[in-house]
Structure formats: C-alpha cells, structure tokens
Amino acid sequence: MILVTGATGKCGSAAAKELLKKGEVIRVLVRDEAKAMDLLKAGGADIVVGDISQQADIDGALAGCEKALLLLPNSEQQLELEKMFIERAKAAGVKHIVKLSSMEAVADTQLPIPAIHWAAEEYLRASGLDWTMIKPSFFMQNLLGNAVTIKSMQKFFLPLGKGKTGMIDCRDIGAVICEALTGTGHESESYEITGPELLDFYQVADHFSEVLGHKIEYVDQPPEAFREQLSQFLASEWHLNAVCALFGEIAKGGLGHTTDTVRELLGRKPIPLQQFVRNHAAAFQPD
Numbered sequence: 001m002i003l004v005t006g007a008t009g010k011c012g013s014a015a016a017k018e019l020l021k022k023g024e025v026i027r028v029l030v031r032d033e034a035k036a037m038d039l040l041k042a043g044g045a046d047i048v049v050g051d052i053s054q055q056a057d058i059d060g061a062l063a064g065c066e067k068a069l070l071l072l073p074n075s076e077q078q079l080e081l082e083k084m085f086i087e088r089a090k091a092a093g094v095k096h097i098v099k100l101s102s103m104e105a106v107a108d109t110q111l112p113i114p115a116i117h118w119a120a121e122e123y124l125r126a127s128g129l130d131w132t133m134i135k136p137s138f139f140m141q142n143l144l145g146n147a148v149t150i151k152s153m154q155k156f157f158l159p160l161g162k163g164k165t166g167m168i169d170c171r172d173i174g175a176v177i178c179e180a181l182t183g184t185g186h187e188s189e190s191y192e193i194t195g196p197e198l199l200d201f202y203q204v205a206d207h208f209s210e211v212l213g214h215k216i217e218y219v220d221q222p223p224e225a226f227r228e229q230l231s232q233f234l235a236s237e238w239h240l241n242a243v244c245a246l247f248g249e250i251a252k253g254g255l256g257h258t259t260d261t262v263r264e265l266l267g268r269k270p271i272p273l274q275q276f277v278r279n280h281a282a283a284f285q286p287d
C-alpha cells in the first residue's frame, strides 16, 4: 500500500492518477472526502479523511503502508509537520518516502520556502528510511492563477523581469513521483525536474499567443504591486514574504536551467508549454 498526501492538489492528484493507472494499491489522506471521491474513488483508492497536522490522523493513514508521498503546502509550520510525518512513518514501518521538494532547495539558500524543503530533506536523509527527493522547477499550473487577466485583458502580470524558468507541467511531476514510488533504483536519489524549454515570461506570452491565436502580453509587474495583489490571497505575513522572496530570486535568474531528468526517468519528453496551454485553453480564451 502506498500513501499519497496532497492528493486533491496539483501534483498529488497527478501522482495518484498515475499510480491508479498502473494498478497500484493506494490510500489518500484528504481533508475533504467529496473532493477525493470526484477524483479518485472511481479508480479504487482507499480514502482516509484526516488532517496532516494531527498525529492520530497520520497514524491512521500510514497503518499498513510500505511507501508514502510526502507533499505539504507551504506554511511556517511545514518543516515541523514534515518532521512529524517522517517520525510517524518510521514508527508505522514505512520503508520509503518520496518527498516533493523544490529545485531551489539547496544547502546555502536564504529563501524561506526552499530552506524549509532543504531542512526537511536533511531530516529525511538522516532518518534511516529510504528516500527520493523530487525537486521541480516552476509549475506551468501556476499560470492558471493568471487566467482571469489573460481571459479578460489578454495580459498577465508577474514580477519576474527577464528571469527564465524551465517550467514543468504538474502531470509530469505526478508521473515522476509514480516512477519513484514504483520503479527500481530510486532510493537515495534527488531528481531536479524541469519542462523541455528554458523560457522567460515574454517567451511564455509568445507561446500563449501562438496557441490561443491572438496576442497575449506579459507585463513585468513592480514587486510592490505583486505583493499587494498576493496579500488578498495569502493570510499569513510569513507566507507573503516567503513567496515574494522566491519570485525575486526567479527574476534574478534563480531557476535558469533545464534538466533531461524527466526524459531519462519516463522515457518520453516532458510536456511542452504549448500543450499545457492547449489543454487549458477554455480557462484562457475570452468568453
């Protein structure tokens, strides 16, 4: 049995779907059973309703599992919660944890979110469990957050200057997680994964224009305006500062490389941005 956390989110749902497609027996720990039923019951996942911050819920979800995906959303408590999950997994007899981390998570990072991921990676590496780190670049699915202005104004606003990313589709991340959980030889490996192309956001806009059939413009947003806009969605000051710091780093070129790891692991090319836009065209086309 494999436990999938974050199974109603972007990467966890993609991982759960891949595992079910492969015929794996999985359990998902979710807060909202209705969301999970829509996504997964048809595929036969065992659904456990619970909260990953509650030890008893984690223990219930981990019982009888040999492997687990550890995926938590960003918060000031993320490190503490990931450490608790790792401890409870050890106690439950789990053998292998696959952790969703990030490409920016390196030893000397000063950025709050990557620093949490790095510290959680270190904790997992020292735990005695088998581990695999999945370290993606910027998600293509982040652009769904810009769908409203792309639809209504044919523009999107981000404070990323000429910063480049090898952005990756979360469906590829799910497929890599599935391979790490079910394939062989993935223990003690850290996989930096990216999409196929290194693009700045002007080039991202060009790809949108090409697929949607009309001009889409990228507007380099002042960091203060981005912060103001984001503050409507993020309740915690810590989270707001952490995301702004991360975007500042991307603008400076902090995610400026691609890897061939998706192709090496999956035997196929990663999904290009054009395909992502085509698959989500309804969200981006004007009404």
Ligand SMILES: NC(=O)c1ccc[n+]([C@@H]2O[C@H](COP(=O)([O-])OP(=O)(O)OC[C@H]3O[C@@H](n4cnc5c(N)ncnc54)[C@H](OP(=O)(O)O)[C@@H]3O)[C@@H](O)[C@H]2O)c1
Residues within 6 Å of the ligand: 005, 006, 007, 008, 009, 010, 011, 012, 029, 030, 031, 032, 035, 050, 051, 052, 053, 071, 072, 073, 074, 100, 101, 102, 103, 113, 135, 136, 137, 138, 139, 142
């Ligand atoms: N965005 C990027 O470009 C990027 C790049 C690299 C790495 N990352 C990393 O990706 C991770 C987030 O992955 P994602 O974007 O796939 O996540 P996501 O779409 O935000 O989904 C988060 C998932 O966690 C669940 N969850 C949240 N709090 C929970 C709780 N207390 N108990 C149980 N489940 C809970 C959510 O359930 P509900 O549906 O109930 O909310 C949801 O299934 C972060 O660690 C981030 O650092 C992001």
